[in-house]
Amino acid sequence: MSSSPSRIGLRPHREVVRPEWADYNKHLNDAFYLVIFSHATDHMMDQIGLDAAGRERSNHSLFTAELHLNYLKEVKVGAEVRVETTFLGHDAKRLHIFHTMYVGDGTEPVATNEQMQLSMDMTGPRVAPFQPDVLAAVEKIAAEHAKLPRPAQMGRAIGMPPKKG
Amino acid sequence: MSSSPSRIGLRPHREVVRPEWADYNKHLNDAFYLVIFSHATDHMMDQIGLDAAGRERSNHSLFTAELHLNYLKEVKVGAEVRVETTFLGHDAKRLHIFHTMYVGDGTEPVATNEQMQLSMDMTGPRVAPFQPDVLAAVEKIAAEHAKLPRPAQMGRAIGMPPKKG
Numbered sequence: 001m002s003s004s005p006s007r008i009g010l011r012p013h014r015e016v017v018r019p020e021w022a023d024y025n026k027h028l029n030d031a032f033y034l035v036i037f038s039h040a041t042d043h044m045m046d047q048i049g050l051d052a053a054g055r056e057r058s059n060h061s062l063f064t065a066e067l068h069l070n071y072l073k074e075v076k077v078g079a080e081v082r083v084e085t086t087f088l089g090h091d092a093k094r095l096h097i098f099h100t101m102y103v104g105d106g107t108e109p110v111a112t113n114e115q116m117q118l119s120m121d122m123t124g125p126r127v128a129p130f131q132p133d134v135l136a137a138v139e140k141i142a143a144e145h146a147k148l149p150r151p152a153q154m155g156r157a158i159g160m161p162p163k164k165g
Numbered sequence: 166m167s168s169s170p171s172r173i174g175l176r177p178h179r180e181v182v183r184p185e186w187a188d189y190n191k192h193l194n195d196a197f198y199l200v201i202f203s204h205a206t207d208h209m210m211d212q213i214g215l216d217a218a219g220r221e222r223s224n225h226s227l228f229t230a231e232l233h234l235n236y237l238k239e240v241k242v243g244a245e246v247r248v249e250t251t252f253l254g255h256d257a258k259r260l261h262i263f264h265t266m267y268v269g270d271g272t273e274p275v276a277t278n279e280q281m282q283l284s285m286d287m288t289g290p291r292v293a294p295f296q297p298d299v300l301a302a303v304e305k306i307a308a309e310h311a312k313l314p315r316p317a318q319m320g321r322a323i324g325m326p327p328k329k330g
Contacts, residue, residue, distance in 0.1 A: 031199040031203035034199045037196070038195055064195040066323055067323070068231075070230075071230055088325075096324070115323075116325070155324050157233075157321060160261045
């Protein structure tokens with residue numbers, strides 16, 4: 001259970017691919033990669049003071065505004081997957097994150113998921129600045145992640161150039 | 166149950182938001198928007214000859230390579246949602262589609278999902294040209310959809326410009 005050397009500041013999320021998430025070939029169905037990535041976002045929130053108790057206390061949470069997902073390899077039912085999360089940027093109200101999924105302790109990505117998260121005051125709900133303790137936790141992790149290489153799939157747009165040849 | 170005038174060539178997908186897809190606020194959880202969009206892709210496949218019988222007969226299917234998702238409005242458990250699908254482009258092996266989700270017969274999008282689909286020969290599985298009947302169906306719909314306006318969220322990339330002010 002060694003952790004990748006790139007993982008500084010955030011613990012990876014791990015879980016086992018459930019049979020009900022599979023297609024007829026017993027591979028993880030495309031939509032359910034996002035269920036796992038969503039759990040990885042929850043796990044990240046736990047580590048910046050936005051676990052259930054922190055959300056209840058502060059009445060603040062995160063909302064997903066936008067995401068991009070790249071499917072690289074198939075994953076089988078029963079496999080344990082690991083999601084490592086990198087902070088790519090933030091400001092007073094936004095957190096730009098990047099999840100990379102691996103199988104077990106592997107180093108070859110099977111899928112990636114870039115997300116833009118918004119800080120929300122749930123009394124609105126409305127977009128609102130991070131609470132000071134959450135912002136401090138984000139800044140500490142972001143400073144460590146600034147040393148990491150930018151992911152290959154960061155900032156991608158879907159498009160189809162005119163076919164050549 | 167009137168259909169939007171923009172819907173030419175493909176029937177919309179409709180389904181009801183299930184309680185098990187909700188967060189603690191009884192709103193559709195972010196990951197489960199994609200479950201519904203994935204069902205909309207299945208529904209599109211049924212209309213181009215890639216229903217279960219067509220996949221079995223031809224041993225060809227589609228794989229999702231990449232997708233982009235924009236969350237615009239919250240959706241409540243029990244709501245009926247409608248997904249309209251537009252073909253944005255294709256070549257011999259790729260199909261670029263765009264799903265727009267609405268509530269009921271509404272006209273204000275609640276979420277959008279751009280997808281790049283690859284034609285697969287399942288004996289590999291490997292990327293392979295569309296079968297002729299499928300390509301003919303795709304071309305017929307694509308010709309109709311070429312008249313439609315391009316969606317506002319098409320071709321987006323996630324990023325955070327330096328904060329101003």
